[in-house]
Every structure is written in structure tokens, then in C-alpha cells.
Amino acid sequence: MKLTYYGHGCFAVEIAGKTVLFDPFITGNPLAGNIDVNKIGADYIFISHGHGDHIADLISIAKRTGATCVAGYEIANWLMKEGIEKVHPMNYGSPVSFDFGKVRGVNAIHSSSFPDGTYAGNPLGFLFTTARGNFYYSGDTALTLDMQLIPAWAKLDFAVLPIGGNFTMDPADAIIAAGFTKCSKVVGVHYNTFDIIAIDTDKAVSDFATAGKELLLPAIGETVEI
Ligand code: NI
Ligand code: MN
Numbered sequence: 001m002k003l004t005y006y007g008h009g010c011f012a013v014e015i016a017g018k019t020v021l022f023d024p025f026i027t028g029n030p031l032a033g034n035i036d037v038n039k040i041g042a043d044y045i046f047i048s049h050g051h052g053d054h055i056a057d058l059i060s061i062a063k064r065t066g067a068t069c070v071a072g073y074e075i076a077n078w079l080m081k082e083g084i085e086k087v088h089p090m091n092y093g094s095p096v097s098f099d100f101g102k103v104r105g106v107n108a109i110h111s112s113s114f115p116d117g118t119y120a121g122n123p124l125g126f127l128f129t130t131a132r133g134n135f136y137y138s139g140d141t142a143l144t145l146d147m148q149l150i151p152a153w154a155k156l157d158f159a160v161l162p163i164g165g166n167f168t169m170d171p172a173d174a175i176i177a178a179g180f181t182k183c184s185k186v187v188g189v190h191y192n193t194f195d196i197i198a199i200d201t202d203k204a205v206s207d208f209a210t211a212g213k214e215l216l217l218p219a220i221g222e223t224v225e226i
Contacts, residue, residue, distance in 0.1 A: 002014040045070070050113055134157055138162065187216045
């Protein structure tokens with residue numbers, strides 16, 4: 001699979017010819033000035049929760065691309081009210097089938113409201129199981145024992161985890177999460193966008209290596225084969 005990082009919690013994975021985009025936040029990201037939001041493609045957009053740093057460019061990309069938006073029930077309802085026609089609501093529960101594979105909504109220890117403060121349901125993480133490989137995007141979350149369920153469902157090829165701390169896991173907790181999920185390859189996201197989530201990336205990479213794990217930190221706009 002190919003993964004393209006767009007900064008913060010936004011990335012896309014190519015699966016079986018489909019582009020699956022996550023948590024679009026380009027406008028307002030001071031580090032993503034090199035990304036043209038109007039050139040980002042998507043067949044699907046998965047939204048972990050309603051915070052502005054995960055949905056800022058959601059409506060515009062969804063309208064331009066005609067992508068199917070997949071999110072928790074409350075965010076799905078909001079998208080339909082915003083005029084997005086292809087919406088798939090889900091929640092914590094069983095795997096949901098799409099044409100690229102299956103996705104399960106899993107627990108995330110966070111909060112979820114829209115930028116205007118209204119309720120956006122529970123935050124979700126997503127576990128993807130496909131013929132091309134399996135991966136877990138935790139969304140914004142603290143470390144949680146529920147991550148130990150992931151290997152009961154799938155053997156991961158990689159995980160995408162927040163490492164910026166303050167609102168989410170920091171690198172030390174993400175190393176523990178990699179252990180809980182039995183995953184040796186982690187793509188770190190949700191760091192350095194703002195001062196409050198700034199980290200020492202060299203130390204994070206070496207701490208992962210010491211723990212026998214690989215931390216990938218693609219540059220914003222970079223595509224990696226994973
Ligand atoms: Ni958040
Ligand atoms: Mn966030």
C-alpha cells in the first residue's frame with residue numbers, strides 16, 4: 001500500500017486502486033503550505049471525530065471529489081445536512097464491508113464536538129482489513145487497554161498513531177500502543193503542527209528503535225510505500 005501524508009492527522013492510503021483519505025485538515029495547518037487542497041483526490045474519506053483539526057477541509061474535498069464519507073452516526077447526519085450525498089454512518093461494532101475491504105470502528109479515548117461546540121458523537125479509531133494488508137488508524141486517542149483487542153481481529157502491517165502528546169498519546173505511550181497492537185511499524189501523526197504538540201522527533205525515532213519498533217515520519221506531501 002502507498003501512504004501519503006498531508007500533515008497533522010491527515011493522510012491517504014491507496015488500497016486496491018481506491019484512495020482512502022483520513023481527517024482532512026490542510027487549511028489552517030501552518031506546516032501544510034506546500035499542499036494544494038484542491039488537488040487531493042479521494043474515493044473515500046474517513047473521519048475519526050468532529051474537531052476542527054480533522055474536518056476543516058472535509059466538506060470541500062467531499063463535494064469536489066464525490067467521495068463516500070464514512071464516520072460515526074452523528075457526523076454522518078451532519079454531513080447529509082451539509083449536502084453530502086454519499087455518506088456511510090457507522091459506530092463501534094462489527095466490521096463494515098466496502099469495495100476495498102472491511103473496516104471496524106474501534107474505541108478512541110478522546111472527545112468529539114463540531115467547531116461550533118455541538119455534539120459529534122463518540123470519537124472513533126478504524127481498523128482496516130483488506131486483501132492488500134491490514135492497518136489501524138487510532139484517531140486522536142490516549143493509550144487504552146482496548147488496543148489489546150486489535151491483534152485478536154487482525155495482524156497489522158502498520159499503525160497510524162498520534163504522537164504529539166497533550167491531547168493524545170506521546171511517543172512513549174505510542175510505543176506501548178504498538179506493543180498492545182502487536183505492530184512493529186508505526187506512522188506518527190498529530191505532532192509539531194502547533195507548539196503545544198511539539199516533540200523531539202529524533203528522540204521519538206530512536207526510542208521506537210530501542211523498543212524494537214520502527215517509527216516512520218513522512219514529510220508533509222511525501223508518499224511512502226508501506
Ligand atoms: Ni481531537
Ligand atoms: Mn486533533
